[in-house]
Amino acid sequence: MSLRFIYKLLLVFIGIYILFTLTDNYILDHQASFFLEQKINLRDSFRLPVWLDVMYVHVFVACLATLSGAVNFSRGLAWQKRKFHRINGYIYVVSVILVSLTSGYLAPYATGGKLVSVPFNMVNLFWPIITIVAIIHAKKGRLDKHWQWMIRSYVFCFTNMFIHLISSVLYQTGVDYTRSYTIGVYGSIIVNVAIAEAIILYLRSRKSS
Numbered sequence: 260m261s262l263r264f265i266y267k268l269l270l271v272f273i274g275i276y277i278l279f280t281l282t283d284n285y286i287l288d289h290q291a292s293f294f295l296e297q298k299i300n301l302r303d304s305f306r307l308p309v310w311l312d313v314m315y316v317h318v319f320v321a322c323l324a325t326l327s328g329a330v331n332f333s334r335g336l337a338w339q340k341r342k343f344h345r346i347n348g349y350i351y352v353v354s355v356i357l358v359s360l361t362s363g364y365l366a367p368y369a370t371g372g373k374l375v376s377v378p379f380n381m382v383n384l385f386w387p388i389i390t391i392v393a394i395i396h397a398k399k400g401r402l403d404k405h406w407q408w409m410i411r412s413y414v415f416c417f418t419n420m421f422i423h424l425i426s427s428v429l430y431q432t433g434v435d436y437t438r439s440y441t442i443g444v445y446g447s448i449i450v451n452v453a454i455a456e457a458i459i460l461y462l463r464s465r466k467s468s
């Protein structure tokens with residue numbers, strides 16, 4: 260299978276994922292009711308209207324990061340429309356920073372408490388750092404490294420998807436919601452890192468063969 264074909268398939272999948280996320284959060288369940296019902300022992304400072312507003316911004320910038328990141332992996336665009344690639348790249352960086360900032364507000368109220376807010380905050384710290392490392396490589400003309408670090412950064416756009424995939428499988432098999440969600444958060448970070456390294460290895464092996 261050619262890389263171009265795999266990329267096109269991924270674009271279709273990502274497009275569907277973004278549409279699903281927007282519909283699910285803004286139309287179908289725009290009060291995040293089931294998710295909120297599972298929260299126990301919430302801090303006194305929790306304010307539902309503020310939480311919901313931050314969550315809506317969080318979802319919007321997350322989808323923007325997912326879309327702008329996906330488009331920027333097009334090698335054709337990166338070579339032929341450099342200005343677009345650069346502007347879209349900055350849209351991605353700003354979106355990543357905004358996802359992390361909004362997540363910084365949401366994390367202290369995370370389902371599962373401190374055990375979950377700590378890994379969330381680690382991602383809040385490392386995701387922007389990884390993204391900035393990728394930009395520095397681009398600025399220094401190290402395009403292979405730029406590509407690799409952008410892959411390491413981009414996989415974090417699927418954090419929420421993997422959290423829900425892992426936690427819903429566990430929840431269906433009888434594990435309680437809080438524990439399923441906690442395992443989902445840790446699991447998603449491991450899966451993100453593993454997928455990024457597997458893609459980088461695969462691309463390296465294709466290049467050398």
Ligand code: HEM
Pocket residue numbers: 280284291294314317318321322324325358359362363365366368369370371378379380382383386415416417418419420
């Ligand atoms: C880029 C793709 C992402 C999307 C589409 C997304 C979407 C969402 C949504 C819909 C929620 C509400 C709860 C739920 O239904 O899960 C949420 C909560 C949250 N997200 Fe994200 N998110 C993304 C990435 C991230 C990343 C990278 C972080 C960084 C750590 C993060 C941190 C959080 C936190 C802390 C919460 C609150 C969890 C809780 O209350 O238990 N998200 N996100």
